[in-house]
Amino acid sequence: MSAIIKVDRLTRIFDVSKPWLNRVIERLPRALLTAVSEVSFEVEENSVYALVGESGSGKSTIGKIIVGLVSPSGGKVEIEGVDLASEKDPGRIDSVRADIQMIFQDPYASLNPRWRVRNIIAEPVAARGGNTEGLAERLLEQVGLSAADAGKYPHEFSGGQRQRICIARALSSEPKIIVCDEPTSALDVSVQSQVLNLMSDLREEFGLTYLFISHDLTVVRHMADKVGVLYLGRLVEEAPRDALFGDPKHPYTRMLFDAAPRMDAFGRDIEPPRGEIPDAINPPSGCAFHPRCPLAVARCSRERPEMRQLGQTRVACHLAE
């Protein structure tokens, strides 16, 4: 198995400063938000790699950088060995771009309400001048809708059906990689299971690779082969699914697992986690998790832990063993 996506020390900094005049008058410095900080991981072909984390952990930003919607401030992303940000050959860029598609969270906002479903689905192919004859009809049947739906508009569909249309659109250019940014968060549970099953079926049928971005641990556990846990823009732990859920090494991962509501935890009384996610503009020194960490020692506030290998797991914690 070879890595189809290689992310190497990826960093993205957003400038969230106030306008120039305000800064001069109020004597404010520039405010820089580090959304992604030196994240490295590899995604193997035909696997599901999940990124989990709470809001502000940088998981969506990583997804957007990988599909090319946001440019990195540092580090690089290689897809099939091509770094889209530095590659000069337009032919190679084009072929890689066609191999990667995205499914967004909100199926109400990601479909053009004035377009017919046929045009929405065929757009990725039509934009390259490909043949779109019968394409939308074929894809609609593949995602469990009917060919007759091609002439309808998005508002005629429910949330789950719209997400199926988004999936059909993502499939139309015959991609190898699909970046799924919270694909089921906007859906009800009974519809969520339909969409997750469909995504699993399509992965087997077309040999797809998914980068699956989610905050929902039960969904991630259901879908992923390998899971990366993000905290404040940093990758804190990465492991194959069973290793991660069976034996989480990083205290943040453990906290996340303990805090997640469970269907079998009737009247469970747990000590809820302490504190909240800190401000990403002024993150804590050293390990970003140390102010909330039950294990933190003096070294944690001084020194940022590097990723190290522990069995099957990679973990960024001084104390993990």
Place this chain on the structure above:
Amino acid sequence: MTESPVLSVRDLVVEIPTRHGILRPVDGVSYDIHAGEILGVVGESGAGKSMTGNAVIGLLDPPARIASGAVLLSGQPIHALNGETLRRLRGKRMGMIFQDPLTSLNPLLTIGDQLAETILEHLDVAPSEARRRAIAALEEVGIPAAAQRIGSYPHEFSGGMRQRVVIALALCAEPDLIIADEPTTALDVSVQAQIIALLKRLCRDRGVAVMLVTHDMGVIAEAADRVAVMYAGRLAELGPVREVITQARHPYTAGLMASTPLASQGRMRLRQIPGAMPGLDALPAGCAFSPRCEYAQDRCRQDPGPTLSACGGRAACWFPLVTDTKQEVRA
């Protein structure tokens, strides 16, 4: 429980007149909540769970209106109240926690002013005492350095802290009933756990009755004592949370459980309920779930929709499941 319930809802029907006929987002719902109890109300979007909460507290947006049925607060009917009488009751005896903590606070007033306003409105105390109580309320919901933060504006708080302020606001006039409408949906997992623990503690310590509306079965399992499952405006199932989750009687509840990915389960195919919930303008004859139900028989499609009372109390289904559905479904 022998004492009378804090909240009794009896055959509540909410109607919305439209050009195309009358829609019933809530249709014949009955339940009780006792002091110190958390009743979870779950369902998919459009099932009528928020509408039920709004009807109880008298916040239905016209043209929606209570068409029939009764809402009793400690035995006193409140569904027909309006204007000033209802306003006195709301906040004093019933508190409400909304989903989005940012839009439920006034951005132009400090949180201290907002709390004090509510306290002065409902309790007969001096302004200085109101301020003292506001600080106490903030301390109770776990806001550090409450005395200093009382002069802060809502935007100076994080999402989790804002939701704590909203809870303090709902609690500060010492109500008997709190309606929490998706209180943790906008929050992260770790903050959600804090808010749930807070709600449970307040419910236990103060004996407040809580109606917890959510779509998250995990939240219900952890927080609720009893759970009401809603489908297309009706109660599908009502019972103690452990029994409803592990031994669902209504096929919809069973399907909902089976389609939730479970931590203990490997990557097998999820069971799915075919189709989607019907729109209120296109409800099928008979049981609203019958078109999606794998056990549906002729009676389900023809007879008027089953109700809890007609079906023996636990599940509104003519052919309730009696086996341990969880094991059967997962086998």
